[in-house]
Amino acid sequence: MPYKKVLLVFLMLFTISHYQVSAQKKEKIEYKFGKIQPEEFSIMPSGADSAASAIKLFDIGNCYFELSPASKSFVYVYERHVRYKIINKNGYDYANHTIGLYKSNSQSKETLDNMSAATYNMVDGVMKTDKIDKDSKFTEEVNKNVIQKNYIT
DSSP states (O other), rough: HHHHHHHHHHHHHHHHHHHHHHHHHHHOOOOOOOOOGGGGOOOOOOOTTTTTTTEEEEEEEEEEEETTTTTTTTTEEEEEEEEEEEGGGEEEEEEEOEEEBBSSSSSOOOOOOOOEEEEEEETEEEEEEEOGHHHHHHHHEEEETTTEEEOOO
């Protein structure tokens, strides 16, 4: 009986380490803000979604804790990078973004330190970049515990 338990544990460890090694061999694709590949402009909806007004090219994020220099305590950091290709006017709403932030009192509240957005258009074979200005950002109080940060393009 102990032999079977040892064999089972060994197989479990081998399986776990096999998946970890396999995961490390995959090529990592990095998506950076402002780094647009020209082929992204040629992507079109297909199949059942051929009438789609926008395509989500990617939506990636990262969460971690770091030491805040201001409060000298650990803070939770959430980073997110989303990119849409807008196909027609019906997809314009995908360019607008809202982030809800929770607040319970003046001591405990979520903050948004950075929010950036830009639009990219291919004009006569040249990529044109338009950064979203400060007038497009605004804050809205939903209720006593929630505020929204909005980006309207």
